[in-house]
Amino acid sequence: MSDSADKIYMEDADGNCSMIPQLRSASREESSDQHGSGVELTDNAKARKGMAGEESSVDRMFLVSTETALEDNTKKGGGMAKPKKQRNPPPNTMSILSLADDPVDTSSREKMLRQLRAGVLLNKRKMMYKLDLDMNNIFMILPRGLAITSGSDSSAIEVAELEAVGWLDISGKFRTVDLSPNIDYKIVLDFKMESSIYGFPVPVNFNIALPDGTKRTGTVDFAAYARGSCQNLILHKFKMSPKNVGQVEFRIYEVVTGQWKGGLVIRAVSLMPIADNCIGSHRQQGERMEDQKMEKGNWSRKQKSQNNHPQSWAILTRADAVEGSSADGLHARLEEGVLLDRKTKKYMIDAASNKNMFMVLARGFAIAWGNDTRYWTWKPDKRNREEELARLKAVCWLDIAGNLQTIDLSPETEYEIVLHVKIGRRSFGFFIPINFKITLADGTQWEDSVDLSAYAKGSWHDIALHKFKTPSNNAGEVEFRIYEHSGHWKGGLVLRGVSFKPK
Structure with missing residues (x-):
């Protein structure tokens, strides 16, 4: 980790990253103490009391604004008129702003909203508070508000720009009491891939725990993203209901392989209303409404009910390329298959059941010595030259593993896990059955062998x-592993992938 000043990366309207320098952060021990109780906002009674008078003045400001609008309408219409309806900031806004690092101008509604749209730093630059266009609360947990561990090194973590670690562990907490009630939220990892990024051959794990007891586990394949780009990755979604009043905990880690890695910049972990799609910049209300109308029209116009796949749009954001502007054209393309995640997965719609189907391609496997040309070679698939096949030359230790997030599969559907393999004419050494192990999302394991x-x-x-x-x-997540560790040499196997087919 670097000893330079902290950095907040923001994204402009063109998608370019810019950097805002911060002051030096607290030590790791201090960060640990802060996270013991989570990041609290409205539980500070003194802050509430201190802002009581200011809150009243703002309330009066909103009242005057409404009365002025009423007078204007009355003058124009010559009689009673309905006042212009203005959305006010949430009731807890002033309480939250009591923790602002710098004073917020509340002399007028417009000035205050302008600052809240841009973002207000809280708690010594540990967080940023914003309002979306619907006056819902947004919170960004900045690098200074995260607990970042780099193996056994006990020195202070100053910035969230990863230079070189063999043990990656990032965690944080947030008290949900200040989120807008009855709103669907998404937890977003906001990061940048430096052009010099290295050491991410295997996906990084993440865990999320909600106050209602819901737990979400998954992986992030940083190798699947373009170098030098800023990315916003949705980790989980939840509804801010009474059951979810409490503390959200999250952790992002890779502590198994010991592989040295660097060049990753963690910008923030954000809790955002799902309707809001901007972190670094906001568009005008009219533009956003027009976009929503266009999206709705493109999806619903001339669309048959059997072609309606709500999951498809989220999944296709990971596609390398998608053709087919119409709903029917898209459906036909999905029946053929769309490559995802840098051509490591293939997404399809099963024509018979109309359910989601996935194949983890050979390039998506973790293969022991898979990149060593003495043991394995890679070649394009003749049936689809954008896909690659893995050909086993000779190994005495066969070990292949992979996984798939079940959130991409159709819910409450029976699936079959299928290995697609070619036995070469000159294959040898498979007189001993190979083993396989399946681990389901609920922890259930299944082991067997195939001859x-x-x-x-x-x-x-x-x-x-x-x-x-x-x-x-x-x-x-469903994990699979195919292995044979007897020590005798074997070869001549060609791997295409492992598919998850609806029955």
């Missing part, structure tokens, strides 16, 4: 490994 010598050489085979049913909440 590849029983399959015809020179042919492709679809080998069913296991069946499972996705839950209604559909949150979690």
Whole structure:
């Protein structure tokens, strides 16, 4: 980690990243103490009391604004007229602003809203508070508000720009009491990929725990994102209901491989209303409404009910390229398959069941010595040259692993996990069955073996490994592993992928 000043990266309307320098952050020990109780805003009774008079003045300001609008309308119409309806900031705004690092100009509604749109720093630059266009609260937990650990190094973590660590562990907490009630929120990881990023051959894990007991686990494949880009990745969504009053906890980590890594910049972890799609900048209300009308029209116009796939739009944001402007054209394209996540996965719609289907391609596997050309080679698939096949030359230790987020699958649907493999004409060493292990999202494990010598050489085979049913909440991860560690040499196998097919 660097010893330079803290950095907040913001994104302008053109998607370019800019940097706002911060003061030096607290030590790691101080950060740990702060996170013991979470980041609290409205529980500070003294702050509430101190702002009571100011809150009253702002209330009067809103009243005068409404009365003025009423007078203007009355003059124009010559009689009673309805006042212009203005949305006011949430009732807890002044309480939150009591923790602002710098004074906020509340002399007029317009001036205060202008600052709240841009963002107000809180709690010694640990957080940023904003309002979206619908007057809902947004909170960004900035690098100074995160607990960042880099292995056994006990020195202070000054900035969230990763230079070189073998142990990545980032965590944080947030008290939800200041979120807008009855609003759907998303938890967003806001990060930048430096052009010099390295050391992320395996995905990074994340955990999220909500006050209602809901837990979300998943992975982030940083290697799938373009170098030098700013990214906003949605980790989880939840509704701010009475059940979720409490503390949200999150953790982002990779502590197993020991692989040195660097070049990643954590900008913020944000809690944003789902209707709001901007972090670094805001568009005019008219532009946003027009975009919503266009999106709604493009999706619903001339669309058959059987082609309606609500999950598809979120999934297709990860696509390398998608063709088909009409709903019918998109549906036909999805039946053929769309490559995702830098061509490591393939997303399809099963024509028979109209359910989501996925294939984790060979490039999405973690293969022992997979990048060593002495043992494995890679070549384009003749059926689709954008996909790659992994050909086993010879190894004495076979180990292949992969995973898929079940949130992408259709809920409450029975799926079959299928291995797509070719037994080469000159394959050898498979007289001992290979093992496989499936771990479902609820922790259930299934282990078995498959005798590849029983399959015809020179042919492709679809080998069913296991069946499972996705839950209604559909949150979690399915992991699979295929291995044979007896020590004898084997080769001639060609891997295409592992698919998740609806039954």
